[in-house]
Amino acid sequence: MDKQYSDLLNTTKDYAEEYIKYIPDKPVFPTHKDLQMLQDLKQPLPKHGTDAEAVIKLLHTCGLHGTTAQTGGRYFGFVNGGLLPVAHAAAWLIDTWNQNSALYAMSPAVSVLEQMCESWIVDLLGLKNGTAMGLVTGSANAMICALAAARNELLKRQGYNLAQKGLRGAPPVQVVMGAGAHSTVTSALSVLGIGSDEITRVPTDAYGRIIADCVPPLDCHTLFILQAGNVNGGGYDPIDELCDRANAAGAWVHIDGAFGLWAAASCQYRHLVKGLEKADSYSLDAHKTLNAGYDCGIVLCRDREALTGALAASGSYIPYSENRDGMRYTTEMSRRARAVALWAVLKNLGADGVQELVNNLCGNAEYFADRLKSAGFCVVNPVFFNQFMVKCDTNEQTKKLLQNIQNSGVCWCGGSEYAGDFVIRVSVCSHATTREDIEKSVAAFCRARGDIV
Numbered sequence: 529m530d531k532q533y534s535d536l537l538n539t540t541k542d543y544a545e546e547y548i549k550y551i552p553d554k555p556v557f558p559t560h561k562d563l564q565m566l567q568d569l570k571q572p573l574p575k576h577g578t579d580a581e582a583v584i585k586l587l588h589t590c591g592l593h594g595t596t597a598q599t600g601g602r603y604f605g606f607v608n609g610g611l612l613p614v615a616h617a618a619a620w621l622i623d624t625w626n627q628n629s630a631l632y633a634m635s636p637a638v639s640v641l642e643q644m645c646e647s648w649i650v651d652l653l654g655l656k657n658g659t660a661m662g663l664v665t666g667s668a669n670a671m672i673c674a675l676a677a678a679r680n681e682l683l684k685r686q687g688y689n690l691a692q693k694g695l696r697g698a699p700p701v702q703v704v705m706g707a708g709a710h711s712t713v714t715s716a717l718s719v720l721g722i723g724s725d726e727i728t729r730v731p732t733d734a735y736g737r738i739i740a741d742c743v744p745p746l747d748c749h750t751l752f753i754l755q756a757g758n759v760n761g762g763g764y765d766p767i768d769e770l771c772d773r774a775n776a777a778g779a780w781v782h783i784d785g786a787f788g789l790w791a792a793a794s795c796q797y798r799h800l801v802k803g804l805e806k807a808d809s810y811s812l813d814a815h816k817t818l819n820a821g822y823d824c825g826i827v828l829c830r831d832r833e834a835l836t837g838a839l840a841a842s843g844s845y846i847p848y849s850e851n852r853d854g855m856r857y858t859t860e861m862s863r864r865a866r867a868v869a870l871w872a873v874l875k876n877l878g879a880d881g882v883q884e885l886v887n888n889l890c891g892n893a894e895y896f897a898d899r900l901k902s903a904g905f906c907v908v909n910p911v912f913f914n915q916f917m918v919k920c921d922t923n924e925q926t927k928k929l930l931q932n933i934q935n936s937g938v939c940w941c942g943g944s945e946y947a948g949d950f951v952i953r954v955s956v957c958s959h960a961t962t963r964e965d966i967e968k969s970v971a972a973f974c975r976a977r978g979d980i981v
């Protein structure tokens with residue numbers, strides 16, 4: 529190894545340590561001045577190169593000031609997950625190896641690790657033996673893979689071969705989903721040639737859960753999309769009851785459980801997803817609740833052939849093997865070796881550790897909500913899993929409160945619309961969050977309220 533390369537990696541490691549040490553004091557969102565500095569990046573493509581040490585130094589400065597403190601304990605925005613140390617370290621190895629995880633022939637090691645992830649995840653979530661898994665960028669893509677399998681299979685049962693005949697002359701597929709389905713569900717359907725007119729949206733309760741009595745008759749043309757964890761209300765669709773109904777009708781059930789399906793890994797929260805093994809396919813994220821680092825979405829499908837059949841790619845130069853060829857389970861070919869970090873996290877935590885992680889996130893969310901309530905804030909919903917919403921008397925006050933919180937730099941939450949109101953969303957999604965972080969954040973909420981009410 530030449531010295532320059534070695535020095536570069538050592539410097540980068542020092543930068544990484546500097547970043548991690550700075551996190552507790554770093555404004556959780558970049559300050560106005562930090563954002564101004566990012567303007568310096570807007571330059572034309574340089575004609576001449578810059579040496580790697582200097583490039584990495586520039587990036588380090590950019591990251592130190594221009595990133596959000598996502599890996600710290602006080603980032604509560606969206607449902608963005610934290611990063612476990614083992615996932616971080618595994619990602620360094622992934623980058624060192626630079627494997628293409630499309631085929632066994634490209635990386636036997638990654639293929640075996642991915643195969644182990646499949647059986648471990650199926651076991652951890654309590655799904656049917658033989659369920660297939662694919663690793664993709666995130667739930668949005670996982671949904672495209674799973675819903676493609678669903679669409680093709682539902683058409684196949686009607687004697688229609690979509691891969692051969694195309695969608696134009698295909699019999700209709702009826703899509704049924706909750707009014708609170710995530711926006712990526714509709715975008716996945718749209719990519720798959722299913723338009724909004726073909727979707728029946730079932731009314732939901734105050735927490736975003738499908739009201740079972742409002743579900744229309746299902747049949748063997750129905751693609752029924754359920755949700756395990758609504759991003760606003762936090763509610764879980766009544767999976768057990770609805771799966772029974774769908775199975776009796778011969779419908780296909782997909783569960784979008786991006787962050788909430790991990791409830792299955794905890795004795796304390798598993799009741800939320802009771803009956804999940806009766807569904808046909810699932811999408812979830814390892815970069816959210818599991819804290820395995822970006823990017824890692826997971827698609828699961830009980831019928832292995834339905835998934836690989838829908839996503840089949842072939843070419844004279846693609847040697848599928850007896851072993852696991854990861855690309856067969858996704859829309860992608862060349863892929864980052866996501867399995868490496870996922871495997872490392874599962875091996876590091878074990879089933880008990882995953883359960884403890886889930887319980888901690890949810891326990892912290894509950895504690896946070898209780899502390900805010902004690903401080904006189906209005907918490908809108910019960911804490912089902914790892915998140916809740918806060919609002920003031922008027923939308924204007926809530927907006928101002930959120931702005932003050934975001935400007936404080938102490939913690940960061942996002943906003944949303946809920947039941948016609950503007951609300952602040954708090955999602956506890958990092959293993960790094962401590963009770964002290966929560967106390968500091970509650971204090972920031974209280975200070976932010978100062979000049980409003």
Ligand SMILES: *Cc1c(COP(=O)(O)O)cnc(C)c1O
Nearest residue numbers: 666667668669710712786787813
């Ligand atoms: C985050 C999320 C998605 C999208 O997942 P990505 O990983 O961002 O692609 C879909 N559904 C739900 C419920 C989510 O929370």
